[in-house]
Amino acid sequence: MIGKKDLEHIGWLARIELSDEDKEKYTPKLNSVLDYFSELDKAETEGVEPTYHVLPMSNVFREDVPTASLSQEEALSNAPKNQHGFIKAPRMM
Amino acid sequence: MATINELRERIHADSSEEIVAEYLEKIEKSKLNAFITVSKESALLQAREIDSKGHEGPLAGIPIAIKDNISTKGIQTTCASKILTGYVPPYDAHVIEKLKAAGAIIIGKTNMDEFAMGSSTETSFYGPTLNPWDTKRVPGGSSGGSAAAVAGGEAPVSLGSDTGGSVRCPASFCGVVGLKPTYGVISRYGLISYANSLEQIGPFGSCVRDVATIFDVIAGHDPRDSTSVNREANYSSALKNDVKGMKIGIPQEYFGEGTDKNVERSVRDAINTLEGLGATTIDIKMPNTKYALSAYYVIAMSEASSNLARFDGMRYGLRTEDSDWHTTFSQVRAAGFGDEVKRRILLGTYALSAGYHDKYYLKALKIRTLIKQDFERAFADVDVLIAPTMPYPAFKIGEKIDDPISLFLSDVDTVPVNLAGVPSISVPCGFTNGLPIGMQIIGKHFDEASILRAAFAFEENTDFHTRQPEGS
Numbered sequence: 001m002i003g004k005k006d007l008e009h010i011g012w013l014a015r016i017e018l019s020d021e022d023k024e025k026y027t028p029k030l031n032s033v034l035d036y037f038s039e040l041d042k043a044e045t046e047g048v049e050p051t052y053h054v055l056p057m058s059n060v061f062r063e064d065v066p067t068a069s070l071s072q073e074e075a076l077s078n079a080p081k082n083q084h085g086f087i088k089a090p091r092m093m
Numbered sequence: 094m095a096t097i098n099e100l101r102e103r104i105h106a107d108s109s110e111e112i113v114a115e116y117l118e119k120i121e122k123s124k125l126n127a128f129i130t131v132s133k134e135s136a137l138l139q140a141r142e143i144d145s146k147g148h149e150g151p152l153a154g155i156p157i158a159i160k161d162n163i164s165t166k167g168i169q170t171t172c173a174s175k176i177l178t179g180y181v182p183p184y185d186a187h188v189i190e191k192l193k194a195a196g197a198i199i200i201g202k203t204n205m206d207e208f209a210m211g212s213s214t215e216t217s218f219y220g221p222t223l224n225p226w227d228t229k230r231v232p233g234g235s236s237g238g239s240a241a242a243v244a245g246g247e248a249p250v251s252l253g254s255d256t257g258g259s260v261r262c263p264a265s266f267c268g269v270v271g272l273k274p275t276y277g278v279i280s281r282y283g284l285i286s287y288a289n290s291l292e293q294i295g296p297f298g299s300c301v302r303d304v305a306t307i308f309d310v311i312a313g314h315d316p317r318d319s320t321s322v323n324r325e326a327n328y329s330s331a332l333k334n335d336v337k338g339m340k341i342g343i344p345q346e347y348f349g350e351g352t353d354k355n356v357e358r359s360v361r362d363a364i365n366t367l368e369g370l371g372a373t374t375i376d377i378k379m380p381n382t383k384y385a386l387s388a389y390y391v392i393a394m395s396e397a398s399s400n401l402a403r404f405d406g407m408r409y410g411l412r413t414e415d416s417d418w419h420t421t422f423s424q425v426r427a428a429g430f431g432d433e434v435k436r437r438i439l440l441g442t443y444a445l446s447a448g449y450h451d452k453y454y455l456k457a458l459k460i461r462t463l464i465k466q467d468f469e470r471a472f473a474d475v476d477v478l479i480a481p482t483m484p485y486p487a488f489k490i491g492e493k494i495d496d497p498i499s500l501f502l503s504d505v506d507t508v509p510v511n512l513a514g515v516p517s518i519s520v521p522c523g524f525t526n527g528l529p530i531g532m533q534i535i536g537k538h539f540d541e542a543s544i545l546r547a548a549f550a551f552e553e554n555t556d557f558h559t560r561q562p563e564g565s
Contacts, residue, residue: 019427
């Protein structure tokens, strides 16, 4: 069961600010889904390998040859804040 | 609803510009809310260019609608989210490059559940899309706009994406054909990721041939997607009205409790039709199906929590008032994502967090192996599996949206396919109270040819796909 404190911590990990109203509203819904997920415990998976990807592919390599990319103007075209050809981030502290 | 072949004749006789203008007018007058953005000017411009060049390419002058999570250069792409409102991609997705090279004309971007998270198109920031068969009902989701556009005659063909049924569900609810290809057959370059190990782009059309035609154009290797496979195939050549000797498996678990009686009857009738055409049938057991929904949602939400971390208001999208680094990101995401997206990111974050990773995420991946093995065992004995696409016809708008579990349960027959990465096609196979019913034909990895052939033979011998909602 997730309590309000847990939800606050998860919200921080996920970088989603949650209002008191959000916490009130989400807690029962999240718990009902987690309750449903307890179904997983019933499956016998001793010795079963996990499947991350369905196709037997790994380490797809290519030659390290540069190709055309977005121009600086294109790359910045959607950035809400930019200055002197850079994306402007909020201050760190 | 016009087919590609019918439109080709009209384009040669008249012009692509005329056809495109007709569809644009239809969209403009429509109340379905199937589109988020209509690219009227660029579509007409493109049509005039193709008319002047003499209609070269397999889709020369054919209009197509694109789900709004597929990047289109110069055309707003929002994922039906507030956080991406106003975002104009500076590049085309691989499938869009392929469509343009084939002469197709992008007429607009279709509505969807926000970031493809849903089965009803109700979580869109732009409001729900209505089902053309009954406007009080949902069109299914998450590619609801793409399916409703084809059913409502607002586009002859369209693209969607299918993470856990998001092409097949709306195809079923709207009475059109929708294909989810084998994982890796279509490049995901330019598809805005929700759950990248599960999703594939897939085409919608009013008939199997149109779906195969689009599929032939957009499939193929792309080095920009490291999961893209390199295989040559001609899917249209698989369309033969012949299922003699085809072995059909009927997975018992897909006709379980909760399946509407009329849906079950229609699908069983459809199987009988194929038997009458020379196919043989056998009952199949897929015992791990009961774990598929939980495993699917754990994996999808976990992948989503990682994939959607990119939406931070820096490079694109909504930006709120600046504070410090972490607070700004948290506020951007609080303001930009809708409730369902937030809940899924939160649950995915929880499932991956220290202390819960093995209990949820790793366990779900092990169950994924068991489900994949169920399919491998089944396909040792049969060529295709046939089951209902959805356990019931389209439900009412608002009916399930407040109960997440009830909405999840509607995906019970579609999610196992994504966990195993196999291909599946949904085709219309009946009606109940005026609402379409879809059956899904599932194949083994890379055997789209068999499911297309079964779907085509069924279509050639029935007329469900020719029925149209009023006003389309």
